[in-house]
Amino acid sequence: MSNIPEDLHYTKEHEWISGIDDGLTLTVGITAYAAEALGDVVYVQVPEVGSTVAAGDAVGEVESTKSVSDIFAPVSGEIVEVNEAVVDDPSLVNSDSYGDGWLFRVRLEGDPEDLLSPEEYAALTSGES
Amino acid sequence: MSRPTPLRGVHEALGATLTDFAGWLMPLRYGSESAEHNAVRHAAGLFDLSHMGEIFVTGSQAGEALDHALVGYVSALEPGRARYTMIVDSRGGVLDDLIVYRLADEEFMVVANASNYPRVAAELTERAGDFDAVVDDRSERYALVAVQGPRSREILGELTEADLDGLKYYAGLPSTVAGREALVARTGYTGEDGFELFVAAEDAEPLWAALTKAGEPYGLLPAGLSARDTLRLEAGMPLYGNELSSDLTPFDAGLGRVVRFDKPGDFVGRAALEPLKEVPPARRLVGLIATGRRVPRHGYPVVLSEDGSVVGEVTSGAPSQSLGRPIAMAYVDNDLSTGLAVDIRGSREPVEVVELPFYRRKK
Known part of the structure; x- marks a missing residue:
């Protein structure tokens, strides 16, 4: 069973989002479950700071030894910060998915939709594993 | 399942x-x-x-049967020695790449790829029909x-x-x-x-x-x-299904050296392969090293950096631990070795063409 922190929200695309309850700027990363499924991450492409994204847009990619996957914007808004450390050292996605492996921060516009609670995400991933 | x-x-x-x-x-x-x-x-x-196939060929003419069935000079192997070889169809297309071990004078073991060994066993059985040799698939x-x-x-x-x-x-x-x-x-x-x-x-x-x-x-x-x-x-080693297929001959893959025209007798594929000996194929298998960090993968087009026209195709690609950069094997038009890129999901990523292998161990 992968680690699914209680204080985060999730998406069906295996991303996590923090800050929903306490502010307008949200931090986004990929879950430990997804990182484990990908294997060793070797390349991360993050969106550009200042760009405007819509929920569901492909805004970057994460590449492992065996595969490449899109990163989707979980909410609509403006990209206000990206994690340069994870660009330099993509293995942070594997070693600290919910911490130093975060990908970008987005200033929320409108209301987030279709996010999953930790319980719902746990149910999703237990069905897949 | x-x-x-x-x-x-x-x-x-x-x-x-x-x-x-x-x-x-x-x-x-x-x-x-x-x-x-x-x-x-x-x-x-x-x-x-354990997914690999082990097919045994035994009998007084086991070596001759394999000389006929494969492109290698199997009967010339000393007992205890092994050789990398291939089985081709009558058009010279590669059905599988193999290692053949001579276990004894009249006993050989053919090791075939997981995806191919039932076909290889069937082909060997048919091709050995006129020889005093028994083909036995012991893979299980x-x-x-x-x-x-x-x-x-x-x-x-x-x-x-x-x-x-x-x-x-x-x-x-x-x-x-x-x-x-x-x-x-x-x-x-x-x-x-x-x-x-x-x-x-x-x-x-x-x-x-x-x-x-x-x-x-x-x-x-x-x-x-x-x-x-x-x-x-x-190590620049081909994988069947990526660098090798029945649409390619051993010469296309740059492995013409495994075809032994010097052995006695006819073999399946000889007539088709003989004329190819002197003709350079239109494309050759090369190594690519990406200058960026995105990975060229199986099936991605190799293009000219200048105008994006397609001049080849990636057969295998991965991030390389030993080189610290993404590497790939690709079939590329014969005369080209500079100014190339790989189309990685819509963007042209420059690559350097190198001879294989990428890595050679220190002896």
Whole structure:
């Protein structure tokens, strides 16, 4: 069973989002479950700071030894910060998915939709594993 | 439903990520595939390759039958030696790449790829029909465990009385490993020194356990197919289905040297292959090193940097641990070696063309 922190929200695309309850700027990363499924991450492409994204847009990619996957914007808004450390050292996605492996921060516009609670995400991933 | 190997229980106990490969349930990786790759380069790795096929050909004309059925000069092999060879169709298209071991004067073992061995066994049976030779597919009865890496000689030495120092590269001998009968071969698919151990299916688990224990002080790690693929790619070794297919001849793949026109008698594919000897193919297999960090992968187009016109196709690609950059093999128009890029999901990423292999071990 992968680690699914209680204080985060999730998406069906295996991303996590923090800050929903306490502010307008949200931090986004990929879950430990997804990182484990990908294997060793070797390349991360993050969106550009200042760009405007819509929920569901492909805004970057994460590449492992065996595969490449899109990163989707979980909410609509403006990209206000990206994690340069994870660009330099993509293995942070594997070693600290919910911490130093975060990908970008987005200033929320409108209301987030279709996010999953930790319980719902746990149910999703237990069905897949 | 994928078929498990005799070592499935071991893989599950180790927490391996399992994947379907050619109809078999195989370990993709046990932990970090990069760590497994590096263990093989610097210490040793332990592989389950029981999905490979073992086809025995025996009889007074077994060598002649294989000379006729394959492109290699098999009957010229000394007992105890092995050779990399291929089986082609009448058009010269590669049906599989193989290693043939001569176990005795009248006994050969043909090792074929998982995806191809039922076809190879059927073709061999048909092609051997006019010879005093019996073809017997024993793939179900055998497990194959490989120990690969610079420490593999020492690790295996802990478990066998076999003369490993006398065992040359591409040689094999029947012996005993950890008390079990095994054919010990100095072959592999990683670019390192190493051994492949053919054992009865029921001996696979105790052999794996013994190797794991003996290998521990040497830094041996179990290694999955993901590491196997990046290791063979760095070593410039072709993978059937990627670099080789029935649409390509051995000459197309730059492996014309395995076709032995100097052997006596006719062989399947000779008439089709003979004219190709002197003609350079339109495309050649080259190595590519990406200058950026995105990885060229199987099926991506190779293009001219200038205008994006397609001049080739990537057959295999991966991030390389040894080079620290993404690498790939690709078929590229013969006259081109500069100004190339790979179209990676819509963007032209520059690549440098290099001769294979990417990695060669220090002897």
